[in-house]
Every structure is written in structure tokens, then in C-alpha cells.
Amino acid sequence: MLTLPDALQKIHFPQNWEDAEKARVRLSFDELFYIQLATLKTRNQWQKKQVIDPLKIDQKKLDQFIKKLPFKLTKAQEKVLAEIILDLQKNTPMNRLLQGEVGSGKTVVAAIAAYLVYLNGFKTLLMAPTEILAFQHFETMQKLLHPLQVGIYTGSKKQIKDDDVLVGTHALLSKKLNTDNVGLIIVDEQQRFGVEQRTLLRSKAKIPHFLTMTATPIPRTVALTLYGDLDISVIDEMPVGRQKVKTYVVPEKKRADSYKFIESHVKTGEQVYIITPLIEQSETLVTVKAAKIEFEKLKKIFPHLKLDLLHGRMKGADKEKITKDFRDGKTQILVSTSVVEVGMDNPNATIIIIEGAERFGLAQLHQLRGRVGRGEKESFCLLYTSPHVQDRRLKYLETTFDGLKLAELDLKIRGSGELFGSRQSGRFELKIASLTDLPLLEKARSAAQKLLPALDKYPSIQAQLQQITLNVMPD
16 A cells, blocks of 8 residues: 555645545545554453453243243344343353344344343343333333333333333433443444443443344444444344335325325225424425424315324423324324334334435435334335435335345445434544445454554554544443
């Protein structure tokens, strides 16, 4: 590779394309190398600092628990569970990322892990980014872990006793909350929390076994780059019976037909989501649909149907009532923002209409599409763009149902900055390197692994690493 001064000279004043490319490769390597070094160093420190007594696994009780589940675990769930069990039996704490499609059964695996921790006399904290998702996990954990005590702790609802599992939102970070004897922390949709929040939560545990979950598909290159300090497990198999949601990009002239289509399905007892990008009309984005205005319009279009409105600015108790009414079938059409992207599980919902679809990433649209198709009935996702907008990306959704492929397409089309957002805490903004360059990423990782044991010999690298670690990496 070029020397650093040479690369800096040639990236600004190349004599030819070959010079420019060589300079790009060298500077990209440096960026990726320092990220890899930072994540590997974090991982080493985490493992050295924490030495714990391994948990004991009661195989007989574990088998009995799995046998009582209302469904059979998939092979992928069994594989991931085996990886978690191995972690729990080590004298260093687990630090694992569990990745899986919407509906692939991550929560069941998390519940089994919580049960194993309970058998060893410890408690579990489960933190979710929204109250909707926290309430959903609370109900699911109560069913799966009965007769264990499961509590809920959010901004609007605090129902706690001497709980074996406590589910909550950011409220779990409260100093008032007694978290003695916590052995496992589970964070769902962990990319929605900042580094400081995750670190603070981890500090509350007596034995800091840490399991983070995400339904947002993460391309391999991204996982290697940003989650190098985590072991990664993937549930790459869907439960039997999960169906593909028929997806169509619908032209505006067909809107009246789609409303008739909704009405015909609602008459048979099915339910519908209508998603908008905004809560209220924006002065600058006048053509983009907003939930409050759309809700009022749709009440006039469907005067005989029961509609409800849901968005992130509502109080927790209101959100809980609205989501419960929708799940109980009292509401036929739910107008919402992307707040329903995670945490809504209604097998009776068969149609989702997404307005202003061009304003969402492919991976997020795939997440939203996962709100339907959760029951036995045929399900549909109808995508509308804002007036005079054509977005060729959306055609991929009509034929691609693999979330990982869609996330990789997103990465190529929109770039890593768009995918993660430069404002999100704990993210690294790449200037030249690309997260799609797997060969260079692997070279950078290999170089970082070789250099890390001898890091003390390189003070200039240490100084640069310190700067990056302060800006990017967790403690």
C-alpha cells in the first residue's frame, strides 16, 4: 500500500485514475483498521475485566420447559440456543448479538435464556426502545415463563413485585429501581439505544451476561465493522406456516380501488394498517402524508368502520389502549406512523398500506411489511409514493422477501451514512471507506488482530485509537 503522506497527496492531486484508486484503498484501510482495532480492544477489555462463576445448566428442566412450549423450535432456534448455553457456561460474561427476521422467534430464545438464569437464582432485565414493544414483550414473557413472576417498568406503567424477569423501556435505567441479583440483560432493537444507555444498563447487573437482539437485518460487512466486539448468532429460518406477504407498488390512479379492496377484506373480519411518514403536516414537506390529517380523511372515506390513530407523541396509557383495542379486534383500521415497526403482533391484520414509501429504507419497509402475514390468511403490502415521485428501489420489495438481501441493497444504494445516521451515538461516520468492501474489511480485521497484542509498541497508533474510542466505542 501507499505510505500515508503519499496517499493523502494522491487522493487530492492524482496524476491518473490508478493513483486515485491506490490512495482510496490506503485511506479506506486506515479507517476500517482503526474501527476493527477499537472493537477488538473493547472485546478484550470486557473479557479480562469480568471473571464470573459459570452458570449450571439443568438439562432435564430445560428439556421439560422446551417441551411445554406451544410450538416446536426451528433448527435455527436450536442452533442459536446452543450458542447461548455455551456462553452461559463460561467464566467470562456473554456478549452476544441475536439477529433474526421479524417473526423468526428471537423472543422465545430470549425467554429460554431468562429461564436458565432464573434456575441459577438470578433475575433478568429486558429493555425495549418503545412502550408498545415493552408491553408486547411483557405479555409474551408472561405466557412463556408462567409461573415465573414477570414485571413491567415503563414511563407510564410500573407493575413490579419481586420479579424474576422485569421488562421495560429506558425507565429501567432509573436510579430508583433496585436491580440486585440481575444475571442477564436483554436489549431488544439495541441499535435504537445510545452507547451510554447500554453501558449504564450493563452496570446494573451482578453477573453481566448481555444478549442484544435485532430484527433489522445487518449485512455481514456491517456486523464485522460495527459489532466486532460481539459474538453474532443468526436465526436464518422462519417458523413453519409463515407466509410471504404479497407486495405491490401501487400507482396513485389505483387509490380508489385499494380503498374498495380494504373494505372487502374488513367485511370478512380482517384488519388493516395505514402507515404515514409524518405525525403532522410539515410546511416544507407539503406532499408527504401525515397521520393526523390522513386519519381525518379516512374517517370520511370509511364512515361505517372503526378507525384509530397511533403515533409516538401519545401518552403510554393511550398507546397501550389503542394497541390492545386493535389486537382485540375492536378497531378495524389503524392509522399510524412507523411506531408500529416493532412490537405489534396481530395475526388478524392482513393488509398494510405504506404512504410516502420513498421516505423509508428498504430494510425498514421490510420491517413494516412484517406487521402482516402473521396469521393463516393471505396478506398484502401496498406501497404508495408521494405525488410525482418515482423510486425504483421499491420494485425490489415486490420480488425480494429476504431481509438480509434488502439490507445489503440498502447499503449499496443509500450508503452507510444513510443506513445508520451520523447522529446516532456509537456509530462511526466513514469518510472514504465503504462497508460493502468485504475483502478490504477482512484485511483490516486481520491486521488489527495481529497488532493488538503489541499495541504498546506503537504510541502514535495508540493516540489515534484513543481519539476514535472516545468518539465511538462503548466503555
